[in-house]
Amino acid sequence: MNKILKIIIFILIGILQLTLMPLLQIKGMIPDLVLIGCVVFAIVDLQDDALLLAIAGGLILDWAGPLFFGFHTIVFVGFVLIIRFLLQKILPDMNSILIFIITFFFALVYSCFQNLLYNRWPSLNLFSYGLYSAVLSIVFFFLLQRLHNNRNLAVKL
Amino acid sequence: MINKWKGAIVVFLIILTGLILSPTKYMKNIRNSFWVMAKPVGLGFRHSVGQAFPFVRQILQIGYVVRQNSNLISENLGLQSQVAKMTEVQYENEILKKELGFLKNTNSTKIVPAAIIGQSSGYLRSVVIDKGKKNGLTNGDAVISQGVLVGTVSDARDNNSEVTLVTDFNSLIPVVLQDSRGTGLLRGGLQGMMVDEVPLNISIKKGENVVTSGLGGQIPAGILVGKTTEIISKEGEIFQKVAVSSPVDFSRLEVLFVTKNE
Known part of the structure; x- marks a missing residue:
């Protein structure tokens, strides 16, 4: 797919995060589409797409959000680079259970960062948020597999 | 080597520019422009998906x-x-x-209707509305839904504004318990809303109305906030705390009204 088209789609994902996802919240939990997309793309070895989403989506969230500019972009790019390192050195063989666990973990870390920046102690809701994000990551992974017709994705079921 | 890192350098410069602009009014204008562009998308989703999801929930x-x-x-x-x-x-x-021979209080109240465009952060209990300074809004204005206080304007930009809901951790509103006449501060949080700093000599009743007290001047007095449910302060504390429940479903807010004293 054309790089410009991908950037436009990823920017739209950022806008969807701010306008559509609040309507799909459960008990105040709104999973981050950009975070889920970055993690899943990075895990299935679409590193360039993961970085592009982290930058485009992150900049949109920084542009609209109340935190200091650059927070989301830096965090998402950092996550993509960490996953790349994990894939190369520690976990070369990925499966859907590991996608679930990794998304859960990164959602917790992201949530902790935000809580600390808003001067709040993280609460037990973090785990519900992590679970919700992890479930959506599996859904997204299966959709991605369909899109790529089960080819060229470096993950087993 | 520079060609290889060109993309990273560009992104780094954008972030650096944003960081430098963050404390200035330019960032406010930039955020204002984003929400002006996102407004049709946000309103479109509210009128389509926003109606479908509650409908499915109601059936269940x-x-x-x-x-x-x-x-x-x-x-x-x-x-x-x-x-x-x-x-x-x-x-x-x-x-x-x-x-x-009492003089009649002639304070009038201006009401500005506003639609919710989106939510700028999943962690703050806040929403973005499509009215701003150009519609006469200022920071601190009360926002109501179905006659009940739901939040206050925390960041009024030119064309849109951030509204902090009363359930947010940072929300602090002076209120009075309507029957027992105890004054206190309404705070939001993960455990729900509560009225804090109620004097010990006040006999709080369960189910009494909690309304805004008007102290501070910005939020008009007498706006319903909710009803008391249970006293949660422990023995030995110097003030009483009481939990408050709102009749409004905050997950289904659609049209809000910004009220201001004139």
């Missing part, structure tokens, strides 16, 4: 809806008789004021 909760309907009919009948009594009391009050 049909039993609860039927019970709630029955309770609301009983409550409505009780409230109708109270309204009738209050109307009589108000009429007597007006006559007495005239007799005693």
Whole structure:
């Protein structure tokens, strides 16, 4: 797919995060589409797409959000680079259970960062948020597999 | 080597520019422009998906809806008789004021309707509305839905504004308990809303209305916030704390009204 088209789609994902996802919240939990997309793309070895989403989506969230500019972009790019390192050195063989666990973990870390920046102690809701994000990551992974017709994705079921 | 890192350098420069602009008014204008562009998308989703999701939820909760309907009919009948009594009391009050020569309070209230465009952060209990300074909004204005206080304007930009909901951790509103006349501060949080700093000599009743006290001047007095549910302060504390529940479903807010004293 054309790089410009991908950037436009990823920017739209950022806008969807701010306008559509609040309507799909459960008990105040709104999973981050950009975070889920970055993690899943990075895990299935679409590193360039993961970085592009982290930058485009992150900049949109920084542009609209109340935190200091650059927070989301830096965090998402950092996550993509960490996953790349994990894939190369520690976990070369990925499966859907590991996608679930990794998304859960990164959602917790992201949530902790935000809580600390808003001067709040993280609460037990973090785990519900992590679970919700992890479930959506599996859904997204299966959709991605369909899109790529089960080819060229470096993950087993 | 520079060609290889060109993309990273560009992104780094954008972030650095944003960081430098963050404390200035330019960032506010930039955020304003984003929400102006996102407004049609946000409103479109609210009118389409925003109607579908609650509908599905209602079908799954049909039993609860039927019970709630029955309770609301009983409550409505009780409230109708109270309204009738209050109307009589108000009429007597007006006559007495005239007799005693009291000056009538002529403060009028301006109401600005606003639609929710989106939510800028999943962690703050806040929403973005499509009205701003150009519509006369200022920071601190009260925002109501169905006659109940739901938040205050925390960041008024030119064309849109950030509204912090009363359930947010950072929200702090002076209120009064309508029956016991105890004053306190309404705080939001993950455990729900509560009124804090109520003096110990106040005898709090369960189910009494909590309304804004008007202290501070910005939020008009008398706006309903919710009802007291249970006292949560422990023995030995120097102030009382009471939990408050709002009749508004904050996950289904659609049209809000910004009120301001004129």
